[in-house]
Amino acid sequence: MTAMSSADTHCPYCALQCAMTVTHQGETTVTGRDFPTNRGGLCAKGWTSAELLASPHRLRMPLMRRSDGTLAETTWDEALDAVAAAFRDTKAAHGPDANAIFGGGGLTNEKAYQLGKFARVALGTSRIDYNGRFCMSSAAAASNRAFGMDRGLPFPVTDLDDAQTILLLGSNVAATMPPFLAHLAGARAAGGLIVVDPRRSATARLTEDGAGTHLQAAPGTDLPLLLGLTHIVIAEGLADRAYIDERTSGFESLRRSVAQWWPERTSSTTGIPVAQLRETARRLAAGGAYILTGRGVEQHVDGTATATAAINLALVLGLVGRDGSGYGTLTGQGNGQGGREHGQKADQLPGYRSIRDPEARRHVAGVWGVDPDELPDAGIPATALLGELGGPVKTLLVAGSNVVVSAPDVDALRQRLQSLDTLIVCDFFLSETAELADIVLPVLQWAEEEGTMTSLEGRVIRRRQALAGPDGARSELWIMAEIARRLGAASTWSTVPAEVFDELARASEGGVADYSGLSHALLDTGVEAYWPYRAEGTPRPFTQRFAHADGRARLVAVDATPPTPTDRGGELTLVTGRYLQQYQSGTQTRRVAELNGARPEARLEIHPATASRLGIREDALVAVSNERGTVRARATVTTDIRHDTVFLPFHYAGDECANRLTEALVDPTSAMPEFKRTRVRVTPDAAVPAVAAVEHGPVVVSEHPGVDRAAGGGAASGVSVAGGHVGPDVPAGVSVAGGPAPTGVSVAGGPIERGASTPTEEEIHV
Ligand SMILES: Nc1nc2c(c(=O)[nH]1)N[C@H]1C(S)=C(S)[C@@H](COP(=O)(O)OP(=O)(O)OC[C@H]3O[C@@H](n4cnc5c(=O)[nH]c(N)nc54)[C@H](O)[C@@H]3O)O[C@H]1N2
Ligand SMILES: Nc1nc2c(c(=O)[nH]1)N[C@H]1C(S)=C(S)[C@@H](COP(=O)(O)OP(=O)(O)OC[C@H]3O[C@@H](n4cnc5c(=O)[nH]c(N)nc54)[C@H](O)[C@@H]3O)O[C@H]1N2
Ligand code: SF4
Ligand SMILES: [Mo]
DSSP states (O other), X not given: OOOOEEEEEEOSSBTTOOEEEEEEESEEEEEEOOOTTTTTOOOHHHHTGGGGTTOTTOOOSOEEEOTTSOEEEOOHHHHHHHHHHHHHHHHHHHOXXXXXXXXXXXXXXXXXXXXXXXXXXXXXXXXXXXXXGGTTHHHHHHHHHHHSOOOSSSSOGGGGGGOSEEEEESOOHHHHOGGGGGGGHHHHHTTOEEEEOSBOOHHHHTTTTTTEEEEOOOTTOHHHHHHHHHHHHHXXXXXXHHHHHHHEEOHHHHHHHHTTOOHXXXXXXXXXXXXXXXXXXXXXXXXXXXXXXXXXXXXXXXXXXXXXXXXXXXXXXXOTTSTTOXXXXXXXXXXXXXXXXXXXXXXXXXXXXXXXXXXXXXXXXXXXXXXXXXXXXXOOOHHHHHHTBTTTBOEEEEESOOHHHXXXXXXXXXXXXXXXXXXXXXXXXXXXXXXXXXXEEEBOOGGGOOEEEEOTTSBEEEEOOOSOOOTTOBOHHHHHHHHHHHTTOSSOOOOOHHHHHHHHHHHHTTSSSOOTTOXXXXXXXXXXXXXXXXXXXXXXXXXSOOSSTTSOEEOOOOOOOOOOOSOGGGOEEEEEEOOTTOOTTSTTGGGSHHHHHHSOSOEEEEOHHHHHHHTOOTTOEEEEEETTEEEEEEEEEOTTBOTTEEEEESOOXXXXXGGGTOOOOXXXXXXXXXXXXXXXXXXXXXXXXXXXXXXXXXXXXXGOOOOOGGGGOOOOOSOOOOSOOOOTTSOTTOOOSSSOOTTSOOBTTBOOOOOTTOOOGGGOOO
């Protein structure tokens, strides 16, 4: 009988980080564990998560591309020597910024921290960014600007339990974090769950039977909706004037900026009846209210402005930093919060510090034992970075993202990836991005490693090892140490997670996200470690003051231009999102039989009236296309969606990949791509054979089809975006959505009034 091992840890997937116990005895099983966020519950992804540990598809040896174009197994020494040579040769021929790193919000704090250090110290490159740019960057930019701090939920999740009203904008928690629904029960019982979504999503359905209201606004009209609600709050005397005077600045310019969004105009722009607008504003002002945002409102070219408008509404109502009310954004990836604090961002050093701040550079360089002047400057955000591939960037290391499925405009991106000199991918499966790589490095999975994650409530929790990984897979800390050693890099490169955490804690000391009082040993005592954590944790950071020097929150005036009508010339608005059973680019969940069986393919949701006009029946194959590409999928004809809108999930590759249609158009402040609104044509596609579920047989590496690199050259470099001024972190030559915006608080549609309190660009981490 094999020995039993077990560990109390947390789920490998989303930011709710449900607590679980992993037990290994011959086979590995998981059970839900009691914890405030999940109270023992797990969703389908959580309870099937162990299946991937022993998956036959796992990578067990490094792979390298041979001259015949195939990927073949090799030794670690050969693979790591080749990686080091690629970085060294690229730097010698083209300079340090020709090497780039693309990280992920699923990495532990230790790995994310080490990756940032690896880029700056071992490679000396400024070119690092990560997939959190596609996820939390708009909400983060808005929170930093308004509060001086970006902690997704500035209160424990359990605070929501007693809410009377929750305004949930662009979030489908019923599919994306099911155990979270328990925290909506109080608001539903009070009839106060208000869901804003262009679809009648699973979450929107929770408002039925008197539990609340579904506001089925036109896609992309959340900004005018929030401006209109703020208008009503001020006009009807519902604003909390004492709170505004005491705790905020910028009210006058905010008031002027919402003046033009009177209810009738807001109603005609959003499609929400005036009575519902007024009722929503009054409910929010009646006490016990929370405003929460998700990706549906943030993943737009005006995502930062929209998140800002949600914050403004919350501040004008006096909801933030008070018992029993609040504002927050729901972080998505497992370590989406910690992953955005410790240096994976292009402009960031550990502790959520700015790489442009001389004092921060001195402090962190001191911890690293290097000269601050040797640290590179700020880099460029993800979409622009991916735009440089094959152009200025020659060698790319991807750790924790499957960009060729999840980034915007993937057909163009695939070409650019193929025109790199060297693509290196760390993964535990041969993701679609790894399939394109020259070198693939197999890594450990969650239950095989030690580390920490920071959940959506800003709470640092322990990931613990329950079993050993397969022979041949290695930890990323070891991989980085080995490459750094081969490059003769300065500093020390520990491979022990607890030691790396201690270094991270020192590097973060004095920063906004200060972890300096924490250690693995302390976390193992079960302490409630909400950051900032020096001597003790901070579950509710805004109760006394906000994180700006004057302690006040900024009301930042933003404006919107009404969107162009959607059904022009037969075009529809495509919105994208998620299924419960699939996670992100699907690398993991498409390999779990139970999950993939439940959701084997992408389905296009379309309204019956629109479907009948286009000659499309239930289950028919359709082509969804625009100038960038075509997606083929079956139709689900449903009244859950508006006439002018269709929906696709983004979890699938190949012909079903929704990001063949999305555009690399970015928000001027956060550089978030426009994932949620794309103009498409939909036609019946009878000529196309049935879309089979993507098959994933075990990897037979020697037979793996090669990519003809010679054919991949000549990809256009640069990001194709709409005209306008360039935000603080967007490189020259890359234009962004919206008009000129000299203040750095630009929004789609042109310049806005700059309030006296508007912070400088330097204050905004994006
Ligand atoms: N099952 C599952 N769970 C996940 C993930 C996953 O891939 N699968 N991913 C995790 C991650 S990284 C993230 S970021 C979170 C995301 O979690 P959510 O934010 O809940 O996810 P989405 O499905 O992207 O978007 C939510 C809703 O926004 C709506 N929407 C689209 N456009 C608009 C708009 O213009 N306005 C409004 N108001 N709504 C709009 C969509 O119809 C959708 O129902 O989920 C996390 N959890
Ligand atoms: N159209 C559209 N596109 C979207 C979105 C959308 O709503 N619509 N949402 C966006 C959002 S919010 C997000 S977060 C992104 C996510 O999209 P991706 O960045 O592609 O995220 P994942 O699919 O989770 O990719 C993670 C990859 O890293 C691997 N991996 C997991 N953990 C580790 C680890 O610890 N180390 C290493 N080396 N590898 C690991 C996984 O196997 C997988 O291949 O997609 C974005 N793209
Ligand atoms: S809700 Fe998120 S953390 Fe919880 S079990 Fe599901 S995927 Fe895992
Ligand atoms: Mo995300």
